Amino acid sequence: MNTRVQTEEVFWRIVRCPKCKHPLTRAPTRVICSRCKMRYFLTGGILHLAKSKHLSREVKDQEAHFDAYAHNGKQSYDEYEKTAFWTGVDRDTFTHWLSLTPAGSVVLDVGCAQGRSAYPFIRRGVRVVGYDVSLKCVEKAKDRCQPDARMTHVPYFFVGDASNFCFCDASFDVVVLHGVLHHLPRPAHICKEIARVLKPGGLFLGLENNKTPLRFLFDVLQNIMPQWDEKAGEEPLISRQMITRWFDGTCVSLETRTRVFVPPHTINVFPLRIAHWILEVTDRVFAHIPIVRSCGGLIEIIGRKKDTP
Secondary structure, X not given: OOOXXXXXXHHHHHEOOOOOOOOEEEOOOEEEEOOOOOEEEEEOXXXXXXXXXXXXXXXXXXXXXXXXXXXXXXXXXXXXHOOHHHHHHHHHHHHHHHHHOOOOOEEEEEOXXXXXXXHHHHHOOOEEEEXXXXXXXXXXXXXXXXXXXXXXXXXXXXXXXXXXXXXXXXXXXXXXXXXXXXXXXXXXXXXXXXXXXXXXXXXXXXXXXXXXXXXXXXXXXXXXXXXXXXXXXXXXXXXXXHHHHHOOOOOEEEEEEEEOOOOHHHHOOOOXXXXXXXXXXXXXXXXXXXXXXXXXXXXXXXXXXOOOO
């Protein structure tokens, strides 16, 4: 018989006030900061740590975009996730990331959307704390990850600003940003915060749009046949050099590889099985060709924090 461990217990030990970074005190319908007395509310079982008056214009734009994308007659986030292209990319990504994640880890899923990146970890029995600025996305994540008989660790989702890491130092074994960093303001600051909240020996797992000379081909195809609606931040494309610079001085060592050498516009024409085969084979082939292997459409980032500072 499984004993479910409420990740909420872990969350309340490590969460801090987004404004002043001091501990929070719980009440039935609200949470109060012990120092600045800022109040945050619990509605429908969801904690709201993102106050509109404290959000930057860029973050408010992202909130509006993903609220609209959560329920959209043209293409919802669920439909976007289920395209042949993204199901293939996600399958390979999470298979790799789960193989790197130690048993018993506590994972922070930054910009969790509707549970897309949290769900594979939760199903594997990993504790996940996830947050997103979009209430509608968080509601969908919570519904998607409802406890079932196979779930040993119940996740905790809340509404928060992904550019504000409201946690103690060294709180998480793994920090995940799955296609999130390119949406956020001040990416260099965010990388420093990732390093801060990672435990010694902890792991950063990221997937972003790669800055490559071939990107213009994707942009041309998107103008002709849009596959999704993108709302990028100040750095829509990220290179190895950029991510290395942003993590400089953090005690986090980085490994990167680029993936996806066939545009989604082509992949999405095929049935799932064939689309996944094309992605797998082309990734394997182009990974061994000098120069070309750095030109994949996505860059995968694996960061490891030193065991001792």
